[in-house]
Amino acid sequence: PVAPYDSENIFAKILRGEIPANTVYEDDHALAFHDINPQADVHILVIPRGAYVSWDDFSANASADEIAGFVRAVGHVARDKGLVVRGYRLLSNIGRNGGQEVPHLHVHLFGGGPLGPMLA
Numbered sequence: 001p002v003a004p005y006d007s008e009n010i011f012a013k014i015l016r017g018e019i020p021a022n023t024v025y026e027d028d029h030a031l032a033f034h035d036i037n038p039q040a041d042v043h044i045l046v047i048p049r050g051a052y053v054s055w056d057d058f059s060a061n062a063s064a065d066e067i068a069g070f071v072r073a074v075g076h077v078a079r080d081k082g083l084v085v086r087g088y089r090l091l092s093n094i095g096r097n098g099g100q101e102v103p104h105l106h107v108h109l110f111g112g113g114p115l116g117p118m119l120a
């Protein structure tokens with residue numbers, strides 16, 4: 001990874017229960033919660049439980065089990081929220097040029113209405 005994992009990042013604190021989150025789904029591999037500053041009617045963040053800085057770190061270093069579990073969880077949340085028929089958007093910001101603010105991998109899930117050209 002570009003930088004070592006910072007275990008004091010805000011999503012690490014949410015995973016440890018040190019900071020509250022509005023959780024919509026959790027399992028062994030993933031946690032999903034509402035974004036604190038929503039950019040769409042539905043704006044959920046899905047994060048792996050493992051300590052991965054970004055999609056780059058995760059895709060290079062996570063186990064196949066972790067990757068499968070996380071990808072399954074993202075799909076599950078979208079289906080569970082009824083977003084599939086009308087459609088939705090997934091996005092992950094990676095690093096400086098991507099505009100990543102929190103250094104724990106997260107996938108933004110946007111939906112609930114027509115989306116503009118770009119979000120987050």
Ligand code: 5GP
Pocket residue numbers: 010021022033034035036037038045092093099100101102103120
């Ligand atoms: P990034 O820019 O890193 O892709 O996105 C970080 C996202 O995390 C932003 O959409 C921001 O609103 C959200 N966020 C930052 N801090 C918190 C927090 O403490 N709780 C929740 N639920 N979302 C947060």
